[in-house]
Amino acid sequence: MSGTTHDTVQAIDAVADRVHCIVAFTGRAECPIAEKANKKFIAAGAVDPYSASCLQMLVFFGKLMELKEGWGGMHHLINSLPNFANAYNAAGHYFNDLTMQIADHLKEHDKMLIVSTGNVEELGFVISDCNMVEKLKIFCEFVEASRFFHGPLELVKSGAPVLLLVGEDEYQPLMGPVQKFCEDNEANAVVYDTSSMKLPGIIYVTRPLFIPLILRGALKSLVSTLADAKGLDLDHRYFYGKVDYTVDQHGGHRLDPYLQFPSS
Numbered sequence: 001m002s003g004t005t006h007d008t009v010q011a012i013d014a015v016a017d018r019v020h021c022i023v024a025f026t027g028r029a030e031c032p033i034a035e036k037a038n039k040k041f042i043a044a045g046a047v048d049p050y051s052a053s054c055l056q057m058l059v060f061f062g063k064l065m066e067l068k069e070g071w072g073g074m075h076h077l078i079n080s081l082p083n084f085a086n087a088y089n090a091a092g093h094y095f096n097d098l099t100m101q102i103a104d105h106l107k108e109h110d111k112m113l114i115v116s117t118g119n120v121e122e123l124g125f126v127i128s129d130c131n132m133v134e135k136l137k138i139f140c141e142f143v144e145a146s147r148f149f150h151g152p153l154e155l156v157k158s159g160a161p162v163l164l165l166v167g168e169d170e171y172q173p174l175m176g177p178v179q180k181f182c183e184d185n186e187a188n189a190v191v192y193d194t195s196s197m198k199l200p201g202i203i204y205v206t207r208p209l210f211i212p213l214i215l216r217g218a219l220k221s222l223v224s225t226l227a228d229a230k231g232l233d234l235d236h237r238y239f240y241g242k243v244d245y246t247v248d249q250h251g252g253h254r255l256d257p258y259l260q261f262p263s264s
Helices: 006-015 032-036 049-069 074-094 096-106 118-133 145-150 153-157 172-184 204-230
Strands: 023-026 039-042 111-116 139-144 162-166 189-193
Touching (some): 006 032, 096 189, 111 153, 111 172, 153 172
Parallel strands (some): 023 039, 111 139
16 A cells, blocks of 8 residues: 555566556555556545555456456446445444454464455455464464365364354355354354345445455454454554565575576
8 A cells, every 4th residue: 555565666667668558556646656657546545545445446447347348237336336435334333242252252362263265365364464463463374265174174173263254255155164164163263244234335246346345344343352452552563574585686586496497
């Protein structure tokens, strides 16, 4: 969101003369990435710049899919968009009691597992690594649902908390076996499922597109409540440090042996 990430600026420079148009989504109007882009979408001033940028991307790529592939959902997306804020707030109230219960339960744990897939896969990863680990000092492992049965079962059986994030897209069935396993093994599991939640003004066919942001609001509330319960400062990243390892300096490290072809 800063528009200053060095590797991203380098990537833009690398392709600038090979692409027709560079489109930037950023939280700042005055930044290197915005300056280099042909078209820019700025989320500066938004209450939540990340969500604002995601909504801009939905509209941009929705229109692109309509023009290129004949996607028929664009009018539903546009009609639903003005109601996003109300739906977002409704979700916060929907999950409020669950959030308070979970935070009180999790505050004594230092290990956790988060499982998700499909449209909410990235959300699971971000909440795990950028929030639970870096900000709350919880050793949290993110697992995509289709890989759940390839290793983390012992952690489930140990009693470590498991957060299951269930989306509403075509990948949702992949969470079924995970939920069944947790149920059969009496796992310490909590399910975030929006399927029975009312989202006022959001047209049904667009729900899978908005659900990642809706769930993000609920989980960010959990992170904030858990930070208060643990007496931690969310502005401080406990397991995070900027390092000097960059593509520019180290992109070719140890590649040479693999790039040489045997002489004929």
